[in-house]
Amino acid sequence: MSYEKKLMVRHSIASIIALALFGASRFIYSAVISRRFGVEALGIANSLISQAFLIAIPLSFFAVALGKYASEFLAKGENSRIRSIATWGFSFPFLGILTAPFNIYLALLSTLRAFQLTFRSFIYGLHRGEVYAYAMILAFFFFLGGFISDNYYLPYILLLLTTSLFAFFYLVKNGLFGRPKARDFKLLVNYSSFAFLGTLSGVFLVQGPYFLSEKLASPRVAGIVSASLSSAFLLTYLPQVFQSAVMPLYSYKYGKDEMDYVKRLAETSTRILSFFVAIIVFILLLLGREILSIIFGFDLGNEFYLALMAIETYIAYNPSIVALNSTKYVKYGTVVALFGALVSSIFWLLLIAPFGEYGAIGGLFSGYLTILIGTALISRKKLGVSFSSYVPFVTALLFQSLIFMSKIAVLAGFGVYLVLRKNEIWESLEVFKSLWIGRQ
DSSP: OOHHHHHHHHHHHHHHHHHHHHHHHHHHHHHHHHHHHOHHHHHHHHHHHHHHHHHHHHHTTTHHHHHHHHHHHHHHTOHHHHHHHHHHHHHGGGGGGGGTTTOHHHHHHHHHHHHHHHHHHHHHHTTOHHHHHHHHHHHHHHHHHGGGSSOTTHHHHHHHHHHHHHHHHHHHHTTOOOOOOHHHHHHHHHHHHHHHHHHHHHHHHHHHHHHHHHHHTOHHHHHHHHHHHHHHGGGGHHHHHHHHHHHHHHHHHHHTTOHHHHHHHHHHHHHHHHHHHHHHHHHHHHHHHHHHHHHHTSOOOTHHHHHHHHHHHHHHHHHHHHHHHTTTTHHHHHHHHHHHHHHHHHHHHHHHHHHTHHHHHHHHHHHHHHHHHHHHHHHHHHHOOOGGGGHHHHHHHHHHGGGGTOHHHHHHHHHHHHHHTHHHHHHHHHHHHHHHHHHO
16 A cells, blocks of 8 residues: 555544544534524624634644645654744744733634644644544543533633643654754745735635624624534535645655646546535535524525535635645735635625625625636646536536525436536545555
């Protein structure tokens, strides 16, 4: 079994566990808070948590670069440089304490979230993703225990605190801190200056609808947006599983100058991810809204359908933008992400007040669609990624839009889609078969 397959299998399993737990936490949190305290309380709580998660991005300034260079230095056997960048990277999250005079919960959540993000990127860069999975499994139990309290924020505080403490003791025990070197600081700054902006744009698109809905409309609108997006965003953990598993592989292959491998990996993963997610979205369009309305205790509307399509768009461009960010083309990926965030911001300012939840989710959709178009054009030019990789996504979106007519229409479209995309069915089966054989 090749090194690449071993890496993919081990990291995929670890990522599925860790990311599924963290992804489920937002959904579980939204459902419990909504049932216990009502939709308005849900909107207020998620608004502050989203602001904290956004602030955590500048606090985890070196996170993405840490993962990239940890992987590259590992390939080159430069262990002292790994310890050097770790010291630089993990020092930044503690700056979040300075925000305590404004809001203690905001400061605590943003600092702990930044430490978690930095640890996740670093540990995956070292190809030890299973360690992060162990941390998340332990933290998830404390998260559930936090619901005993009437404090809205305690579950997330316990989740992030447990993860951060686990990370700190693991790093110390394994001697992963070392004397920081000036040249490594410069290296991290040069990469992070662009990667950070791209990451910030991406997180702003994820967290923005939560708190902007509260600020520009009302806590009730924010609660409705929270319910729809916390459900639809569960799908984003599929590409995050992929990203955590293969971003180190992208960087590893880039370090060996195997650019054709990077191109083929981006194309294959785009087709398979898009097809697999399309199947899930079709099913959720047919059954999801009614089930979720029962779970949250109030009726979701058609904004849920739009949320699913928005997230599907995000997933479609994810493999190519990860490829850009893992190579020398990080600046291009960042510019596209920034432009997408700008487009969403404009739509949010114009649409949330008059159209409520539809304006919030419609603005998100417009930003993701902008990024997809830009990413497709740039990855084609710089990496040679074929436009045909996006056909499963485009075809699915056309048929899924029939939901706004009737469920009978989208059910028929689902059947036609499966017939048209039979090649992806066989390709997906071959990939899963190869991974299963590789594990044996």
